[in-house]
Amino acid sequence: MSGSLVLAIESSCDETGIALVEDGRRIRSNVVASQVALHAPTGGIVPEVAARAHLRWIVPVLDEALDAAGVTVSDVDAVAVTSGPGLAGSLLVGINFAKAIAWAHGKPLVGVNHLEGHLYASWLLDPGEDASEAPVFPLIGLVVSGGHTFLVEMTDHLSYRLLGTTLDDAAGEAFDKVGRLLGLGYPGGPAISAAAERATARDRVFPRAWMGDSYDLSFSGLKTAARRIIAEARADEGLPVDDRDGPLPAGVVAELAWGFQDAVVDVLATKALRAAEETNARGIVIGGGVASNVALRARIRSAARSQGIRVTIPRPGLCTDNGAMIGAAGARRFAAGERAGLDLDARPTWPLATSPARVGH
Amino acid sequence: MTAGGPILVIDTATTHAVIALGDPDGSPRAVRSWVAGYRHGEELLPRIEALLADEGVARTALGGLVVGTGPGAFTGLRVGIATAKGLAHALRLPIVRVATAEALLDAAGGGSLVLMQPAGSSDTVVSRAGEPSKIVAGGDAPDLRPGDALVAVDLDGRAPIAAVEAGARAHGGLAASLLRAGAARLAAGDVDDLATLVPEYVTLPRGVRVAVPDAGVELTGGRTVP
């Protein structure tokens, strides 16, 4: 891995990301074409539209990434690509583009699980950033995004033991749904976080689903409760049921946003900390779009500090989908001798804990 | 790329994928077709590698790329166009897009032909030479004009037998037709922009408005943000 330069391609959902990563940690360049605004009018991702946008943007993103790093594909040691999980049509664009690039240049190809990419984002260093100590094993990994919410234990590189996962919705989906109910638009995460910051009273209580002693999670009940609590708040304000007939006052929206966010953050932080304690973890890494939530970051950091556990959370731009995180994980797989064939295909469902990474070794 | 080098043809718009190598004048050297179903992704690049090896052509000796852009199966088109883009970028090949429907109509011969292809499980895409393709809903028959002949591709059991047979014959000539059209444009230097090349767009799911892929996409992280 020492000195390796990996060209990494990510297209599993609605971001076309291509990066050049050195030594599995140092970002040489990291370009993302985001379709968030493209999908905003439909309030969610339309797979056919997403795949087409990947096809439209993948070449300019590659050129920009190579340019920004000042390298050509001949300079790289391996090509890494997200091969799952994700939207089949979106994955196929990145995978087949990567295969063609790797084959034509005679470079080794490595398939990467998108979810391990989110974990490995915690190893990344920005260009020019001082080299900090890498996360230490054993550690607890928490991935929280619009598509996934789970906790794993990592005792070494590429080794994942699933501790718990959401039994229904991902946390990010709940943010989107409640964002819409509060009239805050799509995507809901950043909007709810911003609204919650403005809350003056912090006493709205939303239910927590603790799921007993398990590390599993559930957000569908919270979503349903949020609908009821928001309807009650509208009734209290003398507003009709439909928010198109009159929005809630901004102050109330802020309080409700805070209450909802607090419920999500409380469950995620409590379970992550308990997992770290019970497995004697030395560190916690967090990834996925919801990991850019300010309240979640602050809560986990302060709780872990008192327990002497090191927390690594990437900057927000590396929490959301990007190529660099695939480069960090891809460099590890490349160093471990993994190679994908030209028949590499999309795996739309590919749970991390049963991935062919050396599970349970 | 080698100026005047062999031309590689890729078409994955139908359930029978087609690849071919041809000379710069448009004459075919070798054609391969296989039943890809809806799993073009695993086989396309290995088949291209085998085709070049069989013909003794180094990938760096290629002179141009012709890609069929549909309309057709979403999955196949994504695989074919993503592969073509990767190859064109890596090997610095000029690329030419040819609508698969135009090439099939050309391969089916002259006259007043109406091409039918599936769009999802019940709708069809209907194309005529020189006209934009249209979606025909459900089991509706396309509007036929006097003297029209039907050519049906990937519609076994859903179109008249004569039309399905005409479709099979047209598909047999698809590679040659793509090569003819593509070679002429390559020779004339009339090539397409690699970045903006996307599939023909007629088969969006019902209820989805056509999104312009250039709008609403934000590029960040490079040195310049267009």
Ligand SMILES: [Zn+2]
């Ligand atoms: Zn993700």
